[in-house]
Amino acid sequence: MRTEPAVPADALAAIRAPMLAAGAEPVDAPILQPLNLLLDLAGEAMRARLFVVQAEGGAEACLRPDFTVAVARGHLERGAAAGRYVYEGPAFRASQGSDRAEEFLQLGVELFDAGAGTSADADAEIAALAWRSAQAGGRDDLTLWLGDVGLFAAFIDSLSLPAALAARLTRVAGRPRLLNAELARAGEPARPASGGQLAALLSSLGEDKAATLLEEVWSLAGVEPVGGRGPGEIAARLVRRAEAADAAALTEAQARAIADFMAISDAPAAGLARVRELAGAKGKALEAALADWRVRLEQLAAVVPAERLRFAPALGHAFDYYDGLTFEVRSQALGAGRPVAVGGRYDGLLARLGGASGARAVGCMVRPWRAFSGGEA
Template identity: 70%
Template sequence: MRVEPTVPAEVLAAVRAPLESAGAERADAPLLQPLNLLLDLAGEAMRARLFVVQAEGGAESCLRPDFTVAIARQHIEGGRAAGLYWYEGAAFRSAAGSDRPEEFVQIGLEMFSPGGGAVEQADAEIAGLAWRSAVAGGRDDLSLALGDVALFGAFVDSLGLAEGLAARLRRVAGRPRLLWAELARTSSPTDATGGTLAGLLSGLDQAQAAALLEEVWALAGVEPVGGRGPAEIAARLVRKAEATNAPALTEAQAEAIRGFMAIDDTPAYAFARMRELAGPNDAALKAALAGWETRLLELSRAAPADRTRFTPALGHAFDYYDGITFEVRSAALGTERPVAVGGRYDGLLARLGGPADARAVGCMVRPWRAWTGGEA
């Protein structure tokens, strides 16, 4: 395993200081994390980037690829409505086709709050703290990229699509490969069943589909491997069939979405371009853009406006983000190696068993990348 070089203690302290001084309490997370949970949140494609561990006869686990899910689970189990936690420790994740370190240090902050009220100020506060922490490493070539998963949903709603199609687009907003596949469906004929087995399962509820899949396995003498249960596999096959049978985008609608995904400009120009591309049902989009005026005003106190760009399609490896997303980038390292990342992930808490209306936003900084003498 390739291990990231050690960062000088004074650099770690400088990067840590903005997050630690925010009034947060120290948190930690177990080194081993449940594999199936992370795959459900990030998609099966993430498996190749994780370090999987399994004792004989036991469930599959993986070395901690990130802290956010683990800290969120601990917060929910603690039964507190609000919480602010900072952490520091090693994470383990590979980058396909590269020689980057697979064990690296992260310093981060997670903020949890009860439902209700506006989120813009908290979003700006966390993004501002991520900027200050990244800048503390000494680099002078940093910029701040902003995005918003919720804006994509509002834009899709403006186009007046069938609800099933709109819901599917919103679901894959953070997964570029799946989104581009959906956009390509305007001109590519597909199998109307989504595959024989998927088509067979598509009319059944989850329990019935899982039972039928188990029966097929038994008849074929198949022993499932990899820790994925029949219910999970059946659900994926059903979604595949539903996606294939659902209405496709028109070419004009697909072109509007491609234009939206291509936006990368100053916030003012980015927002103007979104309004140009939007369909007639744009009330939700206008409301979402109005909230960004508050975020940008708050954020201007931490990050210089001339180093800020808006890229609405900005996403991360883990696709549980459902609001603001952001990255602090170094010109020397490029867009594939951000110095800091973060965003809002309210829906994750409900998926982990927390309150349906709970709020969550956080950030993570890579000290080795933030340090002017570090990654090059």
Template identity: 60%
Template sequence: MRLEPAVPAEALAAIRAPFLSAGATPVEVPVLQPLALLLELAGEAMRPRLFVVQAEGGEEAALRPDFTIAVARAHLDGGVSGGRYFYEGKAFRAAGATARAEEFLQVGLEAFGGDDPVAADAQAAGLAWRASLAGGRDDLTLRFGDIALFAAFIDSLDLAPLLAARLKRVFSRPRLLAAELDGSARAGEAQAAVNPLAGVSEDQAVAALAQLWAMAGVSPVGGRPPEEIVRRLAERAEAARAPHLTEDEADVIRRYLALSGPPQAVLDQVAALAGPARASLDAALKAWTARLEALAAQGVALERCTLTTAFGRAFGYYDGVLFEVRSAALAEDRPVAAGGRYDGLIARLGGGAGGAVGCMVRPARALAAGGE
């Protein structure tokens, strides 16, 4: 396993300091996390990056690829409605043929609850920004995206509900989104998404699937239960029956996805592209105006900020604002810091509705002399 270079104690203390001043509770979480849960929440795109382990006769687990899910689980186990947690420790991701580190240090914070998500977003991004600056780099920029803004923009176009839902679902999957926009998803899609268990009740479908597994002597991939697979087959087949985009609709979405630049300028362009059903989009734009004001109050240099409407993340649990602190000296896929909003994750973990946002910094990348 490739390790990253050690960060000098003095530099690490400077990078850690903004987190320690944030009033968060220190938390430690297990290095091993349930594989099936990680894949369910983060998506199959994460599988190639995981180090998977399995004790004899036990369920598959993975070395934690980051801290978000693990800290969220610890928060729920605590039985409190809100909380802020500071963590520092090693994370692990397989790098394949690349030369990047596979075991690396992360310092971060996760915040749950609260009644002002806009302020919480700004606090998380501001924290990531200040901690990154503490590493000594002078070439940093802060890039934002917003999955919820895309959803609000799609709502403004007043598309068929199933079509709108399908577009929102594939936003963070560029290949599938491109297929929707260029029309290549149309040919043969209905057959590709046929539900082989259609025509029977859900209970019968689950029983049939379990029986097939037993007869074949196989187990579901990643430990997925039959109930989940039956539900996903039905959802996929239903979505395939939805209408497809007209060329004009596809064109306006392409124009939206091409926007990138100073945040307020991009927001003005989004407003100009919006369709007639714009109530939720207007609310999202208003929230962004407040967010930019809060970022400035957090000490973030807005002239170093960019809003990129196509910016998403493969991890399936993010559903709102995303951000990355980048260095011009490092490749685009090596951010110094990253974070975002993931409100839906708590509910998916069985904790009910509640806001959630977090950020992490890679100290070895924040360090001015670092390259990993």
């Protein structure tokens, strides 16, 4: 396993300082994380980037690829309504076909609240924190890129699409391959699902009953699933395939509007103006999302120079649990593929992990070796 070089102590202390000043409680997280959960959050394609381990007869696990899920699980286990945590430690991702480090240091802050007040203030606080921490490493070529998964959902709502199609598009917003497939079939009639009759049958039952039926079929046939996937996960995917087949396709005009939205990459004011221009109707969801952006940008303006801000609403991360603001601090020398810091809002993750509905979460992570001016090149 290729290990990242150590950052000099004084440089690391400077990068760490903004995180420690955020008033967060220091926490650690188990290095071993449940594989099934992470694949459910990131998709099967993520498996190739994980270090998978399995004891004889035990469930598959993996070395933690980052801290967010682990810290969120720890917060929920505490049963607290709110929490603010800071962490520091190694993370692990396989890097096939390249010489990138596979064990690397991460620093980060995760903020959880019970849903009171506006999320835009916390979004701006965390994005500004990531910027200050990344900038403390000494690089002078940084840019803060801003995106928003939630804005995509509001934009889709403005197009007045059939409910099933709108839900499908929102679900695949962070997965370019699946979204492009939807855009490519614009104007086509509905197609049979790849899951065939079984997918259609399970879809008619709903996910809970579908999982029970699938488990009974496996039991009768003496089948054991492979790859660590349970009946609930497999049934959910088959149901979604059937729903996708039943959903009407986009019109060509709608597909163009979505493609143009996903292609926005500009200064924030110009990018948001373009969103308004492309929207089919100015619904409440879109107006609320744009109002939140005014709050974020007003607060970030006090920390980040205007020329260092970019807006690309389609900005996403490897894990698809982000459902609101997303951001990356990028170095011109390292390029878009090696961000110095990343983060965003992931309210829905807490519910997926068994937390109360309405709870909210936002966080950021910084790679010190990338932030350090004498580090990754």
